[in-house]
Amino acid sequence: MKHMLFVLPLIFMSACTQHQVIQVHQERPKPIVSTMVKRIPIPLQDRGYRLLTQQLITKQSQFEKFLKSIKRQKAWDKKDNFLNILKTSNIDFSKENLLIYPMEENEGTVIVAVDRPMQLAKHATIHIGKEPSPQIKPNKIYYAVAYLVDKEIQDITFDLGEDNITISNR
Numbered sequence: 001m002k003h004m005l006f007v008l009p010l011i012f013m014s015a016c017t018q019h020q021v022i023q024v025h026q027e028r029p030k031p032i033v034s035t036m037v038k039r040i041p042i043p044l045q046d047r048g049y050r051l052l053t054q055q056l057i058t059k060q061s062q063f064e065k066f067l068k069s070i071k072r073q074k075a076w077d078k079k080d081n082f083l084n085i086l087k088t089s090n091i092d093f094s095k096e097n098l099l100i101y102p103m104e105e106n107e108g109t110v111i112v113a114v115d116r117p118m119q120l121a122k123h124a125t126i127h128i129g130k131e132p133s134p135q136i137k138p139n140k141i142y143y144a145v146a147y148l149v150d151k152e153i154q155d156i157t158f159d160l161g162e163d164n165i166t167i168s169n170r
Contacts, residue, residue, distance in 0.1 A: 029120060029121075030120075031118035031119055031120040031125065032118065032119055032120075033116050033117070033118060033119070034116070034117040034118060034119035034124050034153075035119075036119060036124070036149070036150035036152060036153050037117035037119065037124045037126070037147050037148070037149050037150065037153060037156065038117075038147060038148045039114070039116075039117070039145065039146070039147055040085060040086065040089050040098075040146040040147060040148060041085060042081075042082050042085050042086070042144060042145070042146045043077075043078045043081060043082060044111065044114070044143055044144070044145070045111075045141060045142065045143050046076060046077045046078050046079075046082065046142060046144070047075060047076065047077055047142055048070075048073060048075055048076030048077065048078075048079055048082070048142070049102045049103075049142035049143060049144040050075075050102075050104065050140070050142045051073050051075065052100060052102040052144060053102065054100070054101055054102065054167065055098070055099070055100040056097055056098070056099050056167065056168075056169065056170075057093075057097060057098040057099075057100070058093065058097045059093055060093050063086075063091065063093070063098060067083060067086065067087070070082070070083060071083065086098075086146070089148065091148060095150065095151060096148045096149055096150050096151060097148070097149045097151060097169060098146065098147075098148060098149075099146065099147045099148075099149050099156060099167065099169075100144060100145075100146045101144060101145050101146070101147075101158060101165075101167070102142065102143065102144040103128070103142070103143040103144065103145075103160075104140050104141075104142055104143075105130070105140065105141050105142075105143065106139075106140065106141070107139040107140065107141055108132060109130050109131070109132055109141075110130065110131050110132075110141075111128060111129070111130055111143050112129050112130065112131045113127075113128070113129035114126065114127075114128050114129075114145055115127040115128070115129070117147070117156070119153075122152060122153055122154040122155075123153070123154055123155055123156075123157070124149070124153050124155070124156045124157070125156075125157045125158075125159055126145075126147075126156065126157070126158050126159065127159040128145075128158060128159065128160050128161075129161070130160070130161055149169050151169070153169045154168070154169060154170075155167060155168050155169055156169060
């Protein structure tokens, strides 16, 4: 009985001082390959791209105006290819926008990879890999990428390594 009196307070104290720690480890959602942002296979490099600015085309009338302005330009290497690819992309402006993103690099930098668009919620990210060339020249190289972007996407970020450029899809 003596032992029982001694053990009971120990049990009571240990029960009162023990607390349960419940850790809830919630993983952050991971980006997935986007089906709401689709790349249009325009030529990656063309000196005519130096005449372009970043464009988010949201209406058929804007698209037609854009095509006419390109048609009038002279200094292109693959202008007909560029125009034909855009015209045959079957863009449904009631559901998607056309994003054209031109880039200018020194001849010493080469774009080596344009990754598939990744999506997290209503945000898309496209990583563009660049690699320095051992020979740095003062000339410029002009690149561009084009995407069909579902109207539900809020923005697209181009991850250029040292910089990120975010474009609103509105």
